[in-house]
Amino acid sequence: MDLKLNLDELVTLRHHLHAHAEVANQEEKTAKIIVDFLEKYNADHIWKNVGGHGVIALFKGKEDGQSIGFRADLDALHIEETIHLEYESKTPHVSHKCGHDGHMTMVAGVASYLKQYALKRGNVYLIFQPAEETGEGAERINKGLKALDIQLDYLFGLHNLPAFPKGEIVSKKGTFAAASRGMVVKIFGKTSHAAEPEFGISPVLAMAKISTEITHIHRTIDFSDLTLATVIHSELGEIAFGTSPGYGEIRVTLRAMRDEDMSFLIDEAENLVHKYCEDDGLGCEISYTEVFPATINSEESFDIMQQAATGIDLNFKELITPFKWSEDFGQYKLQYKTGFFGVGAGDDCPHLHDEFYDFPDSIIESGVQMYAGLMKYFDLID
Template sequence: MNSLIQLRHTLHQHPEIALEETETARRILDFFKPLQADQTLEKLGGTGLAFVFQGKKPGKRLLFRCELDALPIVDLKESNHQSHVPGKGHLCGHDGHMAIICGVGEKLSQKRPESGDVVLLFQPAEETGEGAQAILNDSRFEEIRPDYAFALHNLPGFPLHQVVLRKGTFAAGSTGMRLHFTGKTSHSAHPDAGINPAQALAQLMQQLPQLPKEIPGFSLLTLIHAELGTLAFGTSAGKGSLSMTLRAFDQEDLDLLIEKAQALAQKIVNQERLKLEVEFVEKFAVSHNDPELYSLVKTAAEKLALSTVDKPEPFTWSEDFGLFSQHCPSFLFGLGAGENCPQLHEGTYDFPDELIETGVEIFWDIIGLAEN
């Protein structure tokens, strides 16, 4: 286990953000070379990696996924493995998730599954919502298309090692949406000679956050950025933009919220004689847990005498793994990182090394249970 902790520390020292994870992928590839996987897929969906361990006889193909990318956030936690890259840090725990999957690889190198295949997937660009789609779009994905897919995420605020479970929606789907307004600049002494987006921005900033009240299930619209013209006191603005994040627990609710937001924006820009361009970024599908896989994961946790808890409501954050749940039965679960652990994406967060062995053992037991 010390080698996995050392690997995690090395990854933590050299974080790479979404779509830049070339050195991280190289380190993972170097780790797996002596493990002699039966098949290795490199540059999957960009920088992704997949290692296939074939069973002794035909059976189901299980995929276990982790993430390669770090965040563009300063690592403030002083330690002997603090980030060496200014302004970047593994502040979501993807370094720990990678170490866990590497530990599963070590076990598979010693003992292949009795039946079926196990695919260990290292996915790029989870933080931006681009990585899962890139993996699925890669023509080689057909070579590893799973019957079942699993992933975990560490969860600060829950007791250390506790397994957090939920049937159905585990985490919300979300999308970033940007509205770009184009009018006409004019002299600020003659604003009536131009078309200024200010009134449209003001109306939309008031009305858009109210739209979730019209959605039957949980949804949320959060304004994150607004821009109007430039800092030129002699000019009445002719351009503006408004950015927001929309999220919901149900994909249909999310689609409805997007539809209503676009319709409202179009109505107001028409009234204000503006042109509208809509842009979507960082799209995350709803993470849906297959009910039939619930007992498999819960049994694995109980076999290890780990505490389990069923979360009554889904998490309001999003996870790129949700896209896999649209393509095969999938299950995402949480692993408590400690009640006093700093929250994800905070500068002082650091993945607890104690969770590596726990994560490895849970995944290993899931492999064993799925064979029976």
């Protein structure tokens, strides 16, 4: 497919976004850069500050047709930029190490594409979502889209994929990326003199038992697919050798390839916590944060993506094993039909969230092409 895209302009945009990296919920400047870019491209409407710093642009075709959305993520990470780039991050201790600067550029590229190849039918919504890394943004954009009464026949999203050939489109039927959530367990006992632990209630043994059993939960329970419970943090008492502790916390990341397994895993993990706390007369409180549902493609959405890619001669690869990381895109399937795919970032590209990672500009075109392929599939462009 001959795109005639102004790639230089898109590369400049990517570098500009990279230099002004902002973490989740602080993406003010990033959103402004996106709005300034979109304003040059005759969007029919631009909504700002949707679900935080989210931006949505609408392009309308001349005739009636289907409405489809393309979603990009705005946020960077709390990772220091240690590589020297002409466009290196100006924000201390923050940089784009997940490639969301590239994802935004690919979706913005659709605006530039539509300037040259006018939309014939239907509606295209370019959705720039804040706070992906914390799992908050997709849910807020869902609410925002509902409040604006925006109906979508399909919503698509992508992530760049290091270790896959550059520009290759990768997708999978069923689970693409895992469900995950952060479990916070607070355990309440009673302090006492360290010489008289019998007068207090220390959470120490319950915490040890919970940590051990929760780590092995996937071995003891029959789940339908891979699950993982990873203890990521714990703290107990104070650094005071005269005091037996009366309070402790454990934080665990729960992960499952299927939403049903996640529900089961939550029940089992909570049962363990309650059992060991009750055995020792401890109180406990359980809460959750950073909740990511599984990112799942239906057979239909997989077929659409495969046909869209091959229809414009992009290399398409069907993935067999899902990714163990999570994407908050999974949230959108609760409201719309969705499709999620990857774009290969090259064998030489460092891993996501690695301090040496930098989104490869050479794959911008493949992302925009795939979006164009999808518009073509839905008969929105010729």
